[in-house]
Amino acid sequence: MAVTNVTSFGRSGLSDWLVQRVSGVVLTVYLLVIAAYLLFTPEVDYASWKELHSGLCIRLLTVFAVLSLAAHAWIGMWGVLTDYVTVRLMGPKATPLRVFLQLGMIAVIFVYVAWTVAILWGK
Amino acid sequence: MLKVSIYRYNPDIDSAPYMQDFQLDTQGKDIMVLDVLEQLKAEDPTLVFRRSCREGVCGSDGVNINGKNGLACVTPLSECVKNNTLILRPLPGLPVIRDLVIDMAQFYAQYEKIQPYLINDTPAPAIERLQSPEDREKLDGLYECILCACCSTSCPSFWWNPEKFIGPAGLLQAYRFLADTRDTATEERLSKLDDPFSVFRCHGIQNCVAVCPKSLNPTQAIGHIRTMLLSSGT
Ligand code: SF4
Ligand code: SF4
Numbered sequence: 001m002a003v004t005n006v007t008s009f010g011r012s013g014l015s016d017w018l019v020q021r022v023s024g025v026v027l028t029v030y031l032l033v034i035a036a037y038l039l040f041t042p043e044v045d046y047a048s049w050k051e052l053h054s055g056l057c058i059r060l061l062t063v064f065a066v067l068s069l070a071a072h073a074w075i076g077m078w079g080v081l082t083d084y085v086t087v088r089l090m091g092p093k094a095t096p097l098r099v100f101l102q103l104g105m106i107a108v109i110f111v112y113v114a115w116t117v118a119i120l121w122g123k
Numbered sequence: 124m125l126k127v128s129i130y131r132y133n134p135d136i137d138s139a140p141y142m143q144d145f146q147l148d149t150q151g152k153d154i155m156v157l158d159v160l161e162q163l164k165a166e167d168p169t170l171v172f173r174r175s176c177r178e179g180v181c182g183s184d185g186v187n188i189n190g191k192n193g194l195a196c197v198t199p200l201s202e203c204v205k206n207n208t209l210i211l212r213p214l215p216g217l218p219v220i221r222d223l224v225i226d227m228a229q230f231y232a233q234y235e236k237i238q239p240y241l242i243n244d245t246p247a248p249a250i251e252r253l254q255s256p257e258d259r260e261k262l263d264g265l266y267e268c269i270l271c272a273c274c275s276t277s278c279p280s281f282w283w284n285p286e287k288f289i290g291p292a293g294l295l296q297a298y299r300f301l302a303d304t305r306d307t308a309t310e311e312r313l314s315k316l317d318d319p320f321s322v323f324r325c326h327g328i329q330n331c332v333a334v335c336p337k338s339l340n341p342t343q344a345i346g347h348i349r350t351m352l353l354s355s356g357t
């Protein structure tokens with residue numbers, strides 16, 4: 001049962017599973033906060049949006065939500081790829097293809113996280 | 124006349140599997156799917172399937188009946204026939220040996236992994252290891268499994284990773300021994316289940332629950348294992 005889990009997110013199936021639940025909750029909270037803001041703000045324009053994101057709390061919540069999204073997406077996509085892009089289903093070309101897709105995912109996730117921080121704290 | 128369509132494959136003579144149609148006069152009786160197979164086999168002795176007890180006890184005649192896994196011997200036509208048609212295929216996801224007979228090696232390999240026997244290294248008492256009626260009750264809904272494989276072969280997670288994901292049948296038995304108060308290997312058992320595949324490939328699709336001919340609930344057992352993993356903090 002020793003399965004190589006070097007490419008999974010955490011050290012065990014349990015921690016991956018926990019991260020998945022917790023990040024799901026964080027994302028739900030964030031969505032509710034944003035939805036509430038959009039609903040109860042009479043006029044949403046650039047100024048009010050910028051005003052909202054000037055608070056430290058919302059910035060931290062946003063960063064937290066994006067980090068949750070990154071973890072959630074990584075674990076979820078890792079699961080999907082190890083279900084479908086496998087030697088069992090696709091033959092030997094599956095392994096290089098999966099590694100390629102996973103590297104691509106790392107790149108995309110990294111860009112999103114860095115971009116978020118840059119937007120929130122950039123000039 | 125009932126139309127019966129059966130998956131046929133004999134690797135010695137067929138280059139590919141095909142569906143063969145039969146007509147059967149059931150004389151209006153609500154017989155079991157296994158009776159249909161027996162009657163057709165009397166006509167065509169080359170038709171191959173497994174059966175033994177013919178009363179839902181041995182678990183050998185799991186087949187895919189009109190798209191749903193079940194035991195042929197305890198599935199009456201009234202429960203499965205649609206548009207006067209009965210379609211029989213081997214349980215999905217495992218290699219076919221011939222016709223409705225599949226190679227269950229992968230399924231048993233997963234069962235073996237969970238060490239399906241009592242482990243207790245304390246000295247054995249003179250007669251037997253006693254258990255209170257309450258503790259014994261914890262095994263209800265677990266020990267009844269007949270290893271028919273209807274559940275595991277209906278589980279997409281088992282189809283995609285049959286060598287890494289233990290599957291609902293094996294996990295139900297894993298929990299059967301985790302829940303047994305006479306077993307002393309709980310921690311070792313849990314530590315072997317903590318990788319991302321063995322238990323955690325279960326996504327709660329519950330196909331297993333929908334097909335179990337013994338009305339057992341592997342999803343619930345898997346939930347219990349998760350809770351045990353969580354509280355043991357491995
Ligand atoms: S849990 Fe049910 S469906 Fe699965 S092997 Fe046991 S008896 Fe068969
Ligand atoms: S609940 Fe889990 S074990 Fe049962 S069919 Fe779904 S994924 Fe498979």
Ligand code: FES
Nearest residue numbers: 175176177182196
């Ligand atoms: S023949 Fe034994 S379970 Fe059906």
